[in-house]
Amino acid sequence: xxxxxxxxxxxxxxxxxxxxxxxxxxxxxxxxxxxxxxxxxxxxxxxxxxxxxxxxxxxxxxxxxxxxxxxxxxxxxxxxxxxxxxxxxxxxxxxxxxxxxxxxxxxxxxxxxxxxxxxxxxxxxxxxxxxxxxxxxxx
Amino acid sequence: xxxxxxxxxxxxxxxxxxxxxxxxxxxxxxxxxxxxxxxxxxxxxxxxxxxxxxxxxxxxxxxxxxxxxxxxxxxxxxxxxxxxxxxxxxxxxxxxxxxxxxxxxxxxxxxxxxxxxxxxxxxxxxxxxxxxxxxxxxxxxxxxxxxxxxxxxxxxxxxxxxxxxxxxxxxxxxxx
Numbered sequence: 001x002x003x004x005x006x007x008x009x010x011x012x013x014x015x016x017x018x019x020x021x022x023x024x025x026x027x028x029x030x031x032x033x034x035x036x037x038x039x040x041x042x043x044x045x046x047x048x049x050x051x052x053x054x055x056x057x058x059x060x061x062x063x064x065x066x067x068x069x070x071x072x073x074x075x076x077x078x079x080x081x082x083x084x085x086x087x088x089x090x091x092x093x094x095x096x097x098x099x100x101x102x103x104x105x106x107x108x109x110x111x112x113x114x115x116x117x118x119x120x121x122x123x124x125x126x127x128x129x130x131x132x133x134x135x136x137x138x139x
Numbered sequence: 140x141x142x143x144x145x146x147x148x149x150x151x152x153x154x155x156x157x158x159x160x161x162x163x164x165x166x167x168x169x170x171x172x173x174x175x176x177x178x179x180x181x182x183x184x185x186x187x188x189x190x191x192x193x194x195x196x197x198x199x200x201x202x203x204x205x206x207x208x209x210x211x212x213x214x215x216x217x218x219x220x221x222x223x224x225x226x227x228x229x230x231x232x233x234x235x236x237x238x239x240x241x242x243x244x245x246x247x248x249x250x251x252x253x254x255x256x257x258x259x260x261x262x263x264x265x266x267x268x269x270x271x272x273x274x275x276x277x278x279x280x281x282x283x284x285x286x287x288x289x290x291x292x293x294x295x296x297x298x299x300x301x302x303x304x305x306x307x308x309x310x311x312x313x314x315x
Contacts, residue, residue, distance in 0.1 A: 064222075086197035087300035110227075117224055 029105045030133060036126035044127065052135025055128055062121030070119055070132075078139045094139030102133065181251050183311045186238050192227060193235065197299050198308060200272060202239045203248025206256055208268035210239035215265070273298040 030047070038044045056078070059068040066085065067073060074082035074090060079097045082090035091098045102108055116124035124132070181201035184190045193199040202210065214236040217225045227235070244252020245262065258276040261267035272278055282298075289295060294303050301308040305315055 084196045086297055087295070087303055088195065088197055114224055 024103070025105055026102045026133075026137060029102070029108060030130055032105075033126040033130035033133070037130060040126065047127070047130040047134040049131070049135040049138050052131035052133070055132050056135060060120045063117070063119040064121075067118050070115065072119070078136060093136050095137050096139060102137065108133070179313045181255075181311050181313065182242075182248065183309060184238075186235075188231065189235050189238050192231060196223070196225075198301050200301075201248070201251070201311060202242035203244040203250075203252035204255055204272045204275075205239075205243060205252075206245040206259060206262045206268065207240045207243035208262045208265055209270060210236065210243055212265045212268045213270055214239065221270075 034044070034047065037047075056070045056074075057076070061068070071082075073084055074093055077092075078094040079092050081092050084090060091101075093101070095101055112124055112129055116122065116128075181203050183201055184193065184199040190199050205213075213220070214232060217227060217232065226232075240246060242248045244256045255272075255275060255277050259269060261269060269275060273282075285304075289304075290298065292303075296303075301313070305313045307313075307315070
């Protein structure tokens with residue numbers, strides 16, 4: 001008796017939960033970056049994890065001399081922990097190693113703002129943010 | 140459970156007694172250490188927001204390590220936080236500032252910060268309040284024997300990296 005009466009309730013709960021799970025905060029944030037990237041350049045054709053990887057590993061001259069690249073603090077392996085200049089361990093950026101990451105859009109934006117300024121000497125563009133996030137979500 | 144033959148001729152349960160004594164001795168040592176290190180214990184940040192925002196890049200320093208005026212001065216210029224832009228939104232900044240000031244070494248945290256803040260000057264105005272814990276006279280005196288090469292060691296690198304040497308700093312202990 002019980003399983004039969006519980007079935008419709010379960011189905012309903014599942015049906016309600018599924019769309020939410022499909023478009024979580026990560027997808028929402030990527031979609032927002034995509035919209036902004038398209039607004040800046042109508043030829044925008046989607047984010048590239050490969051470009052994100054380049055962004056993460058390349059050296060920039062515009063930021064602080066002690067942090068020319070993202071990897072200066074985050075380390076060369078996205079799945080490994082990094083370290084701040086003051087010695088604090090930074091949890092790995094790769095989603096596969098740090099599955100709790102990138103669920104708070106305000107936190108993601110906060111760190112993009114700070115770290116892009118430190119490394120590139122300017123804020124990152126929506127295209128750069130989307131590329132970088134795509135790279136880390138796939139790692 | 141079957142009765143243990145060993146205990147039949149022994150009315151006193153020796154093992155629990157010994158274990159109890161060991162536990163008691165252990166807590167006495169821990170307690171003694173906490174009391175002996177009274178001047179070296181700084182209650183760690185307990186507020187989750189402060190812990191998160193002040194503890195991402197460096198150890199979330201204990202509020203009792205600086206006077207209230209220092210925290211006020213620091214929190215009023217997060218845009219230039221020792222050369223880094225650590226700015227936060229105004230509401231978060233205000234909340235953190237309130238916590239740090241309330242528990243500062245010359246306010247709620249006086250019991251703990253008292254000795255560290257001895258001889259500190261400039262706290263009467265925001266413009267002159269000290270910003271670096273590592274420049275407080277007592278801090279300098281306590282660390283005078285640390286050789287230069289140790290500060291430059293790649294596991295240390297900065298005087299703000301307390302945990303490099305003080306293994307229990309995150310829990311507030313700076314005895315070692």
